Amino acid sequence: MLSKEMYELGAKRSAIRDLFEYGKQQAAIVGKENVFDFSIGNPTVPAPGCVKEAMLELLETQKSEEIHGYTSAQGDFEVRKGIADYMNSTYNCQLKADNFYMTCGAAASLSIILKALTESPEDEIVIIAPHFPEYQVFIKSAGAKIVVVPADTENFQIKMDLLEKAITSNTKGIIINSPNNPSGVVYSEKTLKDLADLLKKKSKEYQKPLYLISDEPYREIVYDDVKILYVPDYYENTIVCYSYSKSLSLPGDRIGYILVPDCVENGKDIYTAVCGAGRALGYVCAPSFFQKVIMKCQGKTSDIALYDVNRKLLYNELTKMGYQCVRPDGAFYLFVKSLEENAVSFSENAKKFNLLIVPSDDFGCSGYVRISYCVDPEMIKRSFGAFQKLRDLY
Amino acid sequence: MLSKEMYELGAKRSAIRDLFEYGKQQAAIVGKENVFDFSIGNPTVPAPGCVKEAMLELLETQKSEEIHGYTSAQGDFEVRKGIADYMNSTYNCQLKADNFYMTCGAAASLSIILKALTESPEDEIVIIAPHFPEYQVFIKSAGAKIVVVPADTENFQIKMDLLEKAITSNTKGIIINSPNNPSGVVYSEKTLKDLADLLKKKSKEYQKPLYLISDEPYREIVYDDVKILYVPDYYENTIVCYSYSKSLSLPGDRIGYILVPDCVENGKDIYTAVCGAGRALGYVCAPSFFQKVIMKCQGKTSDIALYDVNRKLLYNELTKMGYQCVRPDGAFYLFVKSLEENAVSFSENAKKFNLLIVPSDDFGCSGYVRISYCVDPEMIKRSFGAFQKLRDLY
Structure with a gap:
């Protein structure tokens, strides 16, 4: 039935x-x-105050159809350009508007990128314990197999030997999440370097790119002297999934993005497949009004x-x-x-x-x-x- | 790759x-x-003015976490109750909050209900030409087969003999869209009655419910003396997909719902499967702020x-x-x-x-x-x- x-x-x-x-x-x-x-x-x-200010400003200065109309499927160009500019000035990278695809938050970002990457039911996506439980739902829904790397219960970084065992010729991608839900741990620079070395070695061994999917809804929520690292600096084949849910306390408004930098192998094709996957999953565009709101709050938390x-x-x-x-x-x-x-x-x-x-x-x-x-x-x-x-x- | x-x-x-x-x-x-x-x-x-008024009122009177926080996956209870109350007073029906599942607009509504209903790749979904092109994408993505009934080029109602031929033992559901994109035609009461008769006959023949999926983003956009009909009054196994995109000119804000009335066979189970499908497709909840906005604009266009x-x-x-x-x-x-x-x-x-x-x-x-x-x-x-x-x- x-x-x-x-x-x-x-x-x-x-x-x-x-x-x-x-x-x-x-x-x-x-x-x-x-x-x-x-x-x-x-x-x-x-x-933060900028959210309410941005909302009021948009309401007072923009026409209804400009704030409530459809944007293009990948998101408003000016919004994506604004995010690219912010990222470039913050992380010293060279991103353009067309590296970004706006989404309805992190769950949508992950669902879409996994659907875009998965070719066959043999494809494997590796996740590292402890992990956000919904990863299992998203991977299964995309039609791939779930491979869980056991937790590093000493430091809650990544046990590289266990990860190495988990990677096979069927591995399509690896999801990481730092700062981590549920452990609260932030991956160290050493972890990212070791991870990059391992993935490069295994990519060479299997003669294919292994995509690192960096799920970063907590990116800015770090304490003391912890430095925020830009993951594609460490490993080129990194696709970033971001959400403003936590950084701007807007979880209900469903707004985030997928970032496919130019350094990603087949990056342009992956971006095209992301557009297709968004369409196939019923996403028309990320919420327009909040696209414009978050653009006015870049760098704020x-x-x-x-x-x-x-x-x-x-x-x-x-x-x-x-x-x-x-x-x-x-x-x-x-x-x-x-x-x-x-x-x-x-x-x-x-x-x-x-x-x-x-x-x-x-x-x-x-x-x-x-x-x-x-x-x-x-x-x-x-x-x-x-x-x-x-x-x-x- | x-x-x-x-x-x-x-x-x-x-x-x-x-x-x-x-x-x-x-x-x-x-x-x-x-x-x-x-x-x-x-x-x-x-x-309409009520949208801006509602937005300003929410911003002035509610706490940040009340308007921007997650709602439950099926949507805020008060919002769903408000919609049920409005529908009951307008169409003289007996709906409750729990008949409604809030979505990110009509495309999400359709993607979710099709995913919830589709059991096997043999399942068929019937659509009636002329039809919104994305129906084909959503049906394919849910894993079902697309069956197109040729257009009634005389009146752009439904050729019941052609529809009858299109229904087989594999038919899971039929999508209708009135007022229609692209024809602008509104289905007459006779069409709905004939459709209900045919579907009841075929349900009996195949000893299974045939679900009518009524895609109604243009419900209120009718002219002259055209009456808006409540489709479940004509055929019990009707699931309504609605969006506020057109009635409130909010297409970019992605807000709508799926309505599974109690009269639908296995309605409770379908609603549960809708919750599962929403989760599988990466929808966490419909945009919270706009859930609350549209609740304040019920009955307005x-x-x-x-x-x-x-x-x-x-x-x-x-x-x-x-x-x-x-x-x-x-x-x-x-x-x-x-x-x-x-x-x-x-x-x-x-x-x-x-x-x-x-x-x-x-x-x-x-x-x-x-x-x-x-x-x-x-x-x-x-x-x-x-x-x-x-x-x-x-």
Whole structure:
């Protein structure tokens, strides 16, 4: 009667969503202030002022059809040029408008590039644990095979020997995500260099390009002295998927891009296939009004200092209590070692104290919980008692 | 190296886009005022005042995370409830929030519902000529077979005998589009009744539901005394795909919905599969801000009277010149008989007078041209000389 596969995908709720819904139910029972919901990565720091200013300016100065009309399928030329100019001045690269294809956010970027690259059901896409769970959905939906490289549980960088084993003659691409969801880790320059060396070696061995898909929704969300690296500087066959969801706190507005730099082998053809894949998936153009909004906010971000306050607060207090926590250099997640082997059972125990933390199993890596700290700092402070009680259980 | 299919889809330009780009080039040579571009269906009537008011009100009264945050995948509950309430009071139906799944516009609605319904490569989706060309892309992309019913060139309703022949045991669904792009025709009540009778008969014959997918982006754009009919009243197994692109002149903002009424057989399961298909295609949620904007604009439309002025102006003048034209009751297209058998060659001749009109071949019906009259009425007036010269060629 209907697609069994789509039915099952629709019926299967994610562990994150389940916790989130549970939290809403609990709040009705015990009061909102007594539920400590660290489940969802929905930015709580407001969009920077430039967003509202840009929206008002566009409304006051532009004609309806200019802000609400279709743009070309790849996005408004001036918008793409604006992004290229910003990237060039920031990362010292030489991008043009036509290297960019505007999308409805990171999920769309990934779905489109995977559909554009996948030729046959033998094609393999390599992902590195811990990874964003939806990668599995996007890869399967594009018709490729999923290959997961086990986590480097020492540093949460990449175990190059494990990655090397995962790459075969069928490998089409490798997805990386730094700053990482869920670990909060930022890949070091050494990691990028080693990764590039390995991919170049394997490309030569198999006599074909291996595409690195760099999923960068958290690009600007880094702390302390961490430097933001431009991945194509390290490896030429890099395609960047970006979203303004986190950097500008606009997750609901669905706006991002795919960047195919000129240095990518077959880059022009890939860009054409991206246009085809966008069309095939039902994307007509990225939302026009928000294309114009983000162009006016290049280089701006939400107030990351507010996330940093939360990060330090949680990290310091939890480690003081004896929790083991991966060093969180970016994004807004803490990846904390479960106090028992089974993180699902650990997360269930946490619920007894109305503490909602996501077990790491769906991220392809067992034995951890993800704590989203894009939350109200007051909630963090109120949650410490619950974290202590959870600690005391073990 | 990459998907040949996606590359070809990206490389193949539509006849409409080609004409549109040609027009921009010609404008640079002969002056914008001397090019008569009737190629594109991009609304020129501004969005109604309620859109700007809603945007400003949301910006002034709501917190950033409330207007820019993720909504649930199926869309904000209050938004869906608001649409249900509006539909119930307008069409006397009994819809609930959970019958609606918010989407990134009509193309997304169609892509998602087709993906949700398609089980096997044997599945067939029937479309009725003349039809929107992208239907072919969406059906193919969902993995089903395309079956085109030839046009009823007398009235541009549906030739029921031809439709009956097109329905087989593999038919999964039938797409209708009224008011129609490209013909401008609105299906009569008799057509809907005959269609329902035929589909019920065939459902019984094959002992399975045949889903009617009613693609309604032009629902409210009707003229004179034409009544808007609620299709599920005529045939229970109707799934409605809607978009605010045309009714509110918001094509770039990508906002619409899929409506699966309770009367649809397996409706709940289809809705679940819709959720799965949205996820598989990379849609996270429909644009949040514009979900809230359209909720505040239920029942409002752009000023359709302005399109009506254009419609009468063009229809009267062209028929006076001797052009034969399908009676245009809705949407903003005239479907005019080509003065020679080959509409592509006719459209090429029109270009000699800088008259850009789209040959009907891509709409699955030869021998006509589509004239989009969502344009400046002054351009229409300036174009009559060119139409006369084109007429005089034959």
